[in-house]
Amino acid sequence: MDEFPHPLFFEARELSKREKGKIRLYFQKRRDSGGGDCDEIQKIGDNTYRICFKVKEDQERVLQKKSHTICLPNEELHLTVSSSSSLQASDQPSTSHGQTFIKTNTKELEKIFQIETFLLFYLRDCPQALKFLQKQLDAIHCSLTLDFDTEEAVVKGDVVKESGGAFGTAAEKWEHQVDKIFISLIERYTCHHVFEPKLVKKLQQDLSNVADDIKVYSQAGYVVVVGETVVVKEKVSGLEKGLTTTMELPIKEKHLKLIEEEFRREMQADSPEVKITTRTNMVILEGSDEKVKSGAVKLDELVKKIKVKRVQLSPCLTAFMKTSDALSKYEARFQQTFRSPVSLEVDFDLCLSSLSPVSLEEAEAALLRDIIVISVQLQGEATVPPELRGILNMARDEINSLGLQVEVSFIPGINETTVQLVGYSQEVTKLKEFLDDYQLNQATTKEILKLPDPELVECFDEMLNRLGVNITRVTLRTSHVPYPCVILSGLRGQVEDIYKTLQPVLANLTVDSLVLNGPGALRYFQGVGKVSKDLVETSHKVIIREQQGVPNVNTQQQGSSSITHVTSLRPSLNRQSRSFVGSPAVSQINLRIRLCRLEDEEALSKGLEKCLDLCVQQGFSSVAIPIIGHGVVLKYSLTEY
Numbered sequence: 128m129d130e131f132p133h134p135l136f137f138e139a140r141e142l143s144k145r146e147k148g149k150i151r152l153y154f155q156k157r158r159d160s161g162g163g164d165c166d167e168i169q170k171i172g173d174n175t176y177r178i179c180f181k182v183k184e185d186q187e188r189v190l191q192k193k194s195h196t197i198c199l200p201n202e203e204l205h206l207t208v209s210s211s212s213s214l215q216a217s218d219q220p221s222t223s224h225g226q227t228f229i230k231t232n233t234k235e236l237e238k239i240f241q242i243e244t245f246l247l248f249y250l251r252d253c254p255q256a257l258k259f260l261q262k263q264l265d266a267i268h269c270s271l272t273l274d275f276d277t278e279e280a281v282v283k284g285d286v287v288k289e290s291g292g293a294f295g296t297a298a299e300k301w302e303h304q305v306d307k308i309f310i311s312l313i314e315r316y317t318c319h320h321v322f323e324p325k326l327v328k329k330l331q332q333d334l335s336n337v338a339d340d341i342k343v344y345s346q347a348g349y350v351v352v353v354g355e356t357v358v359v360k361e362k363v364s365g366l367e368k369g370l371t372t373t374m375e376l377p378i379k380e381k382h383l384k385l386i387e388e389e390f391r392r393e394m395q396a397d398s399p400e401v402k403i404t405t406r407t408n409m410v411i412l413e414g415s416d417e418k419v420k421s422g423a424v425k426l427d428e429l430v431k432k433i434k435v436k437r438v439q440l441s442p443c444l445t446a447f448m449k450t451s452d453a454l455s456k457y458e459a460r461f462q463q464t465f466r467s468p469v470s471l472e473v474d475f476d477l478c479l480s481s482l483s484p485v486s487l488e489e490a491e492a493a494l495l496r497d498i499i500v501i502s503v504q505l506q507g508e509a510t511v512p513p514e515l516r517g518i519l520n521m522a523r524d525e526i527n528s529l530g531l532q533v534e535v536s537f538i539p540g541i542n543e544t545t546v547q548l549v550g551y552s553q554e555v556t557k558l559k560e561f562l563d564d565y566q567l568n569q570a571t572t573k574e575i576l577k578l579p580d581p582e583l584v585e586c587f588d589e590m591l592n593r594l595g596v597n598i599t600r601v602t603l604r605t606s607h608v609p610y611p612c613v614i615l616s617g618l619r620g621q622v623e624d625i626y627k628t629l630q631p632v633l634a635n636l637t638v639d640s641l642v643l644n645g646p647g648a649l650r651y652f653q654g655v656g657k658v659s660k661d662l663v664e665t666s667h668k669v670i671i672r673e674q675q676g677v678p679n680v681n682t683q684q685q686g687s688s689s690i691t692h693v694t695s696l697r698p699s700l701n702r703q704s705r706s707f708v709g710s711p712a713v714s715q716i717n718l719r720i721r722l723c724r725l726e727d728e729e730a731l732s733k734g735l736e737k738c739l740d741l742c743v744q745q746g747f748s749s750v751a752i753p754i755i756g757h758g759v760v761l762k763y764s765l766t767e768y
Contacts, residue, residue, distance in 0.1 A: 131166040131179035132244070133186040137206040138174045146199055147176075150206075153197045154178055160195060161188030183320040183351075186210075210313075211241065236298055238305050240280040245318045247273055247280070249342050249353040256316065263308045267301065280309070317356040319363055322349045326370050330363075371402075372416040376423055378430065380408050381470045384458070385480060386429040388468065394422055429482070436487045438477040443500050443536070443549045448473045451531040451550075453498060461490055501555055502538075503546045503562045505570065511537050511544050515565060519546070522561060526554050533558060567620030574626045578611040580638040586670050587613055593668050594632060601625045642749060649673060 142150070147168040154162040163185035168178050180186040189195075189208060197204045250257045250273060264271050269284035282305050286297040321327055327350050330343055341354035341362060352359050383405060390410075394401055401414035401422055410426060412419045440448075448454060454471040461469040467483035469490040477494065481487050505511065516537065523535045533550030535558065546562060548555045566572075578584060584605045591598065601617035613629070615622045652660055652673050660671050742750045 131164075131181050133180040133183050134177050135180065135186060135189055135208045135210060136171075136175060136177050137208045139176060139204065139206060140174065142168070142170075142176070146204075149199055150197055150204070151178065153195070154180075154189065157185070157188070161185070161192060182322070183318060236284050236286055236301050238282045238302060240282070240309050242273075242278060242280045243318050244275070244278050245344050245351045245353050246312075246316060247275055247278060248344060249316065249318075251275075252342050253340070253354075255340075260308070260312060263311075264305075267304045267308075269305065282309075315355060316353065317359050319352040319359050320349055321352060321363070323370075325372075326366060329366050329370055368415055370415065371413045372419045374412045374419045374423055376410045376412065376426055377408060378410055378426070381472065381480065382430050382433060383408075383410065385433055385468050385470050385482060386426070389482060390426055390429055393425060397425075398422060432482055433480055434482065434484050434487055436479045436491065438479065438491055438495075440473075440477050441500060443534075443547065444498060445473055445475070445477070447498065447531075447534055447549045448477065453551075457490070457494060461486065461493075465489065497552050498550065499552045499555055500547065500549045501559050503548070503559060503566075505544045505546060505566065511546070512570075515570070518565075519558065519561075522558060526557070567623075568618060570619050571617060572619040572622050574615045574622050576613045576615060576626060576629055576633065578605070578613060579633055579636055581607065581611040582638055582672070583633075583636070584611050586672065589670055590636075593664070593670060596628070596632070598625055 151165060151168050154160050154165050157163055162180060164181040165185070166179040166181075168176050171177050180189070190210060195206045195208060197206065250260065261271055264282065264284075267284060269282050272281040272283075273279075274281060284301055284305070286301050321330055327348075330350050330352060331345060340358055341352065344351045344353065352363060354362075387405065391403060394403060398414065398418040398421060401412055401418045403422075404411040404413070412422045414422075448471075454473065458469065458471055465481075465483065465486040467481050467486045469486050470480040471490075471494075472478040472480075479487050479490055481490070505515075519535050523533060526532045531550075533548060533554040536547040536549070538545040538547055548558050548562075578587070583590065584607055587603070587605045600621045601615050604614045604616070606612055606614060615625055615629075617625075652671075663669065664671055738750065
């Protein structure tokens with residue numbers, strides 16, 4: 128078949144080869160003439176030229192504009208185009224499709240019409256159309272012959288000679304009637320060329336077996352639809368609208384999860400006829416070309432609206448989210464709870480993505496509330512007791528029987544071990560409560576309670592007895608190292624209870640030191656006065672301890688003075704006073720008293736007076752002076768000074 132099967136004709140003066148090229152270039156430009164791909168211009172008559180188009184639509188667009196103005200180097204050329212080689216007058220529609228000419232004789236007139244091949248096929252294959260045409264021709268006493276080889280329709284008819292033997296007026300009337308019939312034929316039927324492969328396939332499937340009013344003729348790479356113009360346009364338009372275009376749009380899987388629901392909602396509202404299919408990292412749209420392109424734009428806009436929020440987490444929380452099903456679990460939960468889904472990813476941080484900023488904030492709050500880390504220090508334990516480790520691991524395994532819910536880590540330190548619990552808050556809280564209970568009721572610990580006075584180290588147990596405090600569940604041990612203290616050992620809960628009990632007791636203790644200067648003081652408290660001392664201790668809840676203040680100088684007579692320490696168990700405010708005979712500070716005073724005869728009482732008195740004056744200057748409240756000899760022999764009273 129000819130590559131350019133759609134001719135147009137125009138009349139012009141003699142054209143040069145260059146001018147023909149200019150005119151052809153004009154008809155090739157769609158924006159200028161409406162045309163398209165066309166063949167060389169050929170001269171077929173004295174002033175008649177033909178140009179053939181490859182596509183029917185291009186020819187039809189050129190015909191819609193009957194008059195064309197082409198700028199040549201020296202003039203403007205005005206052309207009137209027609210689909211027939213016999214150009215009609217400006218007030219008469221042109222016959223579309225061919226060259227016409229007339230042969231006459233004395234009895235019969237003949238007119239030949241160039242008819243498009245596919246219209247000839249249609250007249251052959253559609254009896255109703257051919258019958259309708261023949262009926263019109265029969266009305267004016269004409270016959271019709273279709274020549275498929277020459278693509279012609281030959282019409283013959285007889286006319287009656289006019290008076291004078293002329294056929295002029297009758298022939299013109301006959302020709303006008305025939306032209307009118309074929310113009311009506313061309314206007315009533317159309318040959319629509321379809322080159323779109325998908326539409327070609329659709330037409331072949333849907334119209335090949337339809338009624339006789341439409342015929343489809345398949346050619347190499349295209350089809351021609353022939354029928355009544357209105358019917359063909361409706362059918363083709365309907366098929367074009369129903370023609371599906373498939374577009375594959377790549378998209379990240381995480382983005383698809385976030386926007387798929389919203390995308391389907393918007394497409395259902397705007398383009399319900401578009402079919403949406405999803406695959407891994409792919410969205411497939413099927414529908415009309417216009418709707419599919421609109422859907423692709425909408426998908427891209429939604430992806431650009433995705434908001435991202437990064438949340439810094441501790442490494443242990445990040446590791447738990449990676450190894451557990453927390454991400455998928457919470458994504459499913461947020462899908463049901465929030466209007467916009469939230470996507471979760473963990474690398475160094477937690478990355479949240481969503482179309483809604485509100486959903487991002489709510490998702491972050493839920494995750495930080497539900498997934499936590501708690502560290503519990505096992506005080507006084509350098510290593511975790513095997514019993515505790517076993518119980519914790521057993522409890523962890525039971526909780527994790529249906530999936531990872533909590534992780535337990537043991538972090539050793541210098542003097543303690545830290546147990547780290549990571550996971551869902553409910554499960555972490557359970558293990559935390561177990562650890563707290565273990566430390567209170569099963570774990571042993573030590574606490575050091577500072578004593579207010581070193582003297583209490585020796586009499587702490589006696590002090591508790593005076594108070595009536597009976598401690599059996601905790602071991603108590605007093606020590607001077609690192610300072611005067613009592614060390615409590617036992618179960619942590621019990622140790623803490625006893626510690627809290629003893630703190631206010633020790634805070635209210637008062638220690639006084641009383642100096643008794645008199646002969647026989649120590650002997651008195653060790654003898655007859657012991658009973659009185661015991662009664663005072665019992666009734667006043669005090670402890671009285673004696674300390675010999677003067678070394679023995681005669682084994683027959685005990686020391687004449689005593690330092691008595693009184694520990695009061697009753698409350699007292701800032702009441703602590705102590706006096707010691709023979710305080711080491713006195714040794715800093717350089718005293719030299721010359722020895723004299725025992726009878727020289729005056730010299731001894733002056734020496735003692737000098738010593739006491741120095742003590743007053745130094746602010747001392749007592750002084751111990753060793754005297755070689757007995758006071759009775761010296762006849763010197765201790766009370767005079």
